[in-house]
Amino acid sequence: MFAQDLVLRQRTEILHALCSSGSPEHLERVVDILLAHRELLWEDYHNIQVPGRALYANARQLLDLVYSKSEDTCVLFLSALKQVLPEGQGAGLSISSCSSSLKQKEETQSACAETLLTRRPSLVSKLQGCIDGALEALAASGHFSPADCDEVKLPIHTPSQQARRLLDRIRSKGDSAASVILRYIQQRPESGSTPSQDELSLPKEFLKYQRKLSSSVSAQSCILSTYGGTSHLFLHDIYTEVQLELPNNSAAVHNPLGLEDVVSPVGAVNEDADAVLVSGEAGCGKSTLLQRLHWLWAQGAALQDFRLLFPFSCRRLNSEQRELSVQELLFQHCCWPDREQEEVFKFILDHPHLVIFTFDGLDEFKQSFSDEHRLCCPTQRAPVHVLMFNLIQGSLMKGVRKVLTSRPEVVGPCLRKHLRKEIFLRGFSPAGIECFVRKHHGDLTEADMVIESLQANGALLGLCHSPVLCWIVSQCHKELLGCGEGSPQTLTDVYLMILQHFFLHQSSPKTNIGLGWLQEHLQTVLHLGQLAFEGIQKTCYIFSGADLETCGVTEDVFSMGFLIQSKDMSLTGRKRYEFLHLTIQCFFAALYIVLSSNIDRSVIPKLFEVQDMKNTGQSSACFRACLHSTDQHEEVSGKEPTPAERQNLQIMATFVSGLLSRRHQRMLLHCCSSGVVERRGRQVARYLSKRMQKHFRSIPQPVHGDKKSMHAMPGFLWLIKCIYEMQESRIAKDAMSKLEVDHLKLTYCNIGPVECTALAYVLQHLKNPIGLQLDNNSVGDVGVEQLLPCMHMCNSLYLRNNNITDEGIRKLITKGIQCKNFRKIALFNNNLTDACTEHFCQLLKIRQDFLSIRLGNNNITSEGAKKLAEGLKSNSSLQSLGLVGNGVGSAGACALSNIIRNSTSLEELWLSENCITRTGVESLIQALKHNCHVKAVWLKTNDLSLEEIEEMKLRDSRLIF
């Protein structure tokens, strides 16, 4: 449905949403946005805001005007409405399409007055807190009379209305009054991202171009593409905060990063570089985060230091065959200036700090990043990859800020040295999952039921940290709620659910009951599968009509929702298509491998050799050549896969494992002979086992006397995820039977809840218990819960820096108490408070063989220390207690002293950085007099003077300052 229709049909609801509070604020904010985008003219504004007229009448006038203007105006109006209305209030309002055709409005304003208009929404909010100062500045410069000031300050106006009246009055005072107010805001210390000096003299053509680009970016970013196939949804309605972290996420744990921190100075490691990288796994929300930034910029709500934002999609840049200059790249791929191109471009070149580029999906780019081919001249033509790499490293257009997104594997040292900073995107937090589900479901009861069913299924909840999976699960809530015991456990289960969901929506419910639905749609699956499979082989994610035709994909497939029309900011006019999401393309490719009779026997083994490809290059060539009857043989077969391609192949292999698992074989038998299905299933099981054995053999032998320790090699996590997809304990047992290590180290491996599920699934089959070291990952409370099934195989568990809270500890310790092998735990730098010490107290009371508890860098106070002391009182085994960097203070130290006095096991107590004063240390000294077991008490960086330290050192050498 078109936006104009929606404005008409929803007139009553819109009027209610705008006016029911009785305040004109919503209406005025919508008008601000429309004015800023020049969708309303100044006369329109006066026709709407008639003083003394009823609010409803003003709102009706606005609706009439918007409706009578154009589809574009209605699109912007609806999106402004969504932006302005409080959460939930605009839930029922929707939009069906968003046209990106742009109009050029008559340009009459001079530069500063123009800035006041285009920045009206943000200026209204900035001026609210400083109306008096602004009026003083205008009065001092002679632009405002006392009567003007009184008029603005009328007590009936709210602060935001005063700000609007002030801006309205400045309009009639001319450009120099406008420049006074811009300068005033700029000079305020707290003004943040205010207009710079340059803005005061921005050329007219540049401003026009800026407006055109902004409207274009706004139209491109307002709707979320995953909802494009079957329904339309405003990004603003569904966008949910995601977790952003700096590489050393200790700062983020205590101080989460916000969206604007992507370009803020926080975490910058190389001030000379201009490129920021946002990295994260497939489907974790990188493109959506950029889309949100684009949208906020176009609305004047973020990144306002940048006057121009050029959004690029690497996926789309792949199809650019021509050599281009930078100017052509910007204007042809993003937005074309209607006049004075040279002048506009020159201005851009002269003011790089006003410009930001975004490059989405660096991993999808066909060429790997390289800085070998240098290019400095912005008018020189070059292949697009050369241009892009030179822009990123700053040899072209130095000073332009760049935001890149990519999957992590793809970022090599060559790119890394050009990065200002890297930010990890970790998908949704548990609260984010709930928030997303609530936004997705208008119906409260339905949302509650979905949340409840997720909470009852830890594996699925873990998967939902990935926004794309959270979207699938929400989309398929009916299937989810109806499946009872058999609710999805694996990635494959979730993708099968969305497949079934789209198919069921397509046909009559009766015909699809049972396992026959796949058979019914087999031809469609195979056609889409072939398209996906061939695409993956050629690094092709965008398809032409001809590609579709070659694979037999017909028009009726579009309405199902798997394929969407590709967004394109360039104006080629040709229709292109892409899968709803890259992971869906991988899933169809996997279905093709599993179901097609044209697939060569060697494809599955080759797929599982993907990890070796980078070493030999040979397997990849074979894999590429496996495709039956392809013309691209020669073109593609000799080339080594890029890290991103390798990752896609890994995702496909994961799906192939899941599809060929015994639990899904029955469904496949409706489409394939049992011989084929079983043979392929056996092949997968054999290869998984073989790969795992090979992996274990590569672990170096320990030096004599040392424990045998294994640091996970690349591919280990992928292999265990494949094993988990198979859901056959026999395979997990077989794979683990040969692992003989004492310590398994998986630090800095991007381990989240999903990986924890798979780890626990395989580790529970170990022959002997191990130390499991998972420091510096994103395990979180959900991940902790997923690890519980393998706790009995862990003699020590290291979970430093993993975003774990007291709730996670509650579950962990409740289980840990029952696991007799479990004796050591390290939880440095998590989000723990005194509440967790209650559980440790229990553990200490019950387990007289527990050896070490490390709780450094958390938020434990004297109360927590007292609880630990209570537990220690009846414990005779603990040797080491670490509380560095908490806040136990002297009261905490005194409580622990009471324990030290009688302890026969404690050897080391870590109390550095704990605000302990002389009183606390004195009490420790007294306790140590009665104890000869304790070897060291660490007390560095506490509240002690140098003299006190010198004196106390002499009193007991076991105190370490």
Ligand SMILES: Nc1ncnc2c1ncn2[C@@H]1O[C@H](COP(=O)(O)OP(=O)(O)OP(=O)(O)O)[C@@H](O)[C@H]1O
């Ligand atoms: N912050 C968010 N709020 C709401 N939904 C989101 C958010 N992030 C992602 N999604 C949902 O997840 C889908 C996939 O996200 P997105 O395409 O941004 O992931 P990605 O990391 O770019 O994936 P890939 O690396 O495969 O390109 C989106 O289409 C959307 O439905």
